[in-house]
Amino acid sequence: GARDELNRFTGGLRSASAAFNQQVFTSKGKLKESTAGGLAMQQPKLFRWVYTKPYPQTVVADGTKIWVYEPDLQQVTVRQQGAEEANSPLAVLINPSRLDAQYIVKEAGTSGGLQWLSLTPRKGVDGGFTSAKLGFNKGLLQRLDFTDGLGQRTTISFSNWKRNLSIPASNFRFTPPKGVDVIGG
């Protein structure tokens, strides 16, 4: 079932990269935003999330800090790497071993050619999400859907997965370019 798919996906996963498309729908189902880009991650807590369309934005977690760089706003915001990421459904990518500790994980059947797991946050885990679903196929995470406190639904579809590739350490470091405001942290 989907659980086996999850284990295949997270088993022995030291690093990975993929392309993604992300869509956000309002609680009334209207498409509010459509973005795309690429991600890279490396155990234990390093990740890089780069939006390329419709506008550039780079998010780097270097293990202690999260850097959010918005070229159009000429601003870099820095904060301590903390709960938000670890508690959000992205945890399945960032530290899969903690998934069961934070979520009640249940089989949610097959549809759309994917095998699904449902995630319900455990008491006290606050990732700002009421529910999330992981869709797998061939041992790879193909879809991540989650619904937030406003009933807003986000779907992220992944493609072009590469597992346990060697990723230059510089990918998980961030040096602010000259001339931008660096704020916080």
Add this chain to the structure above:
Amino acid sequence: CATIPSGPVMSETQKQQAHAMQQENAAAWFAAHPSWNMAGRIAVSAPNNSGSGRLDWTNLRDGYVAEISAPITRQTWRLTYTGADGAVIEGLSGGARRGSDAEQLLFEVSGWRIPLNELRTWMQGITPADVTVLRDPVTGLPQQFTQDEWQVRYEEWTVADAATGVPVLPKRITATVGETTKVKLVIDSWSGE
């Protein structure tokens, strides 16, 4: 720093006329579209707190709805302000929170100090009547003015769209108080309903 004009410079009267026309066209469009919507990105920086996110702003007859979404997870707060019954922020893990003043409520919840009421008129491109407005030497469009200690700068404007009837509207705004408090807004789209 004075930017080097990128074209023939307007006379003072021409600039006044261009500014007046822009104000008129903007005011007419907003009057004809009372539930206008703007989607963009906002960055806030202050001595002790900062952040950036998507801003989705919908005007109401007697207020507005401002949705601020965080990067990646798009965790969203929805701030609804209707003059009569004050403000409410939804989407927080602890449940909705109410207050009489929208700015104060947003500050208490996020630590962000955003002059929401002024921002509403700044984003519309409506310049206050009682302040001197520096105008772009080439286009005559508003470039900078000061309001309640905020120095507001229009760095970019959209081009009027004959097909949709959307007039010249702001695209990039920076507002600062002194050196350390800054609000930057990049507007990605305007829509009339």
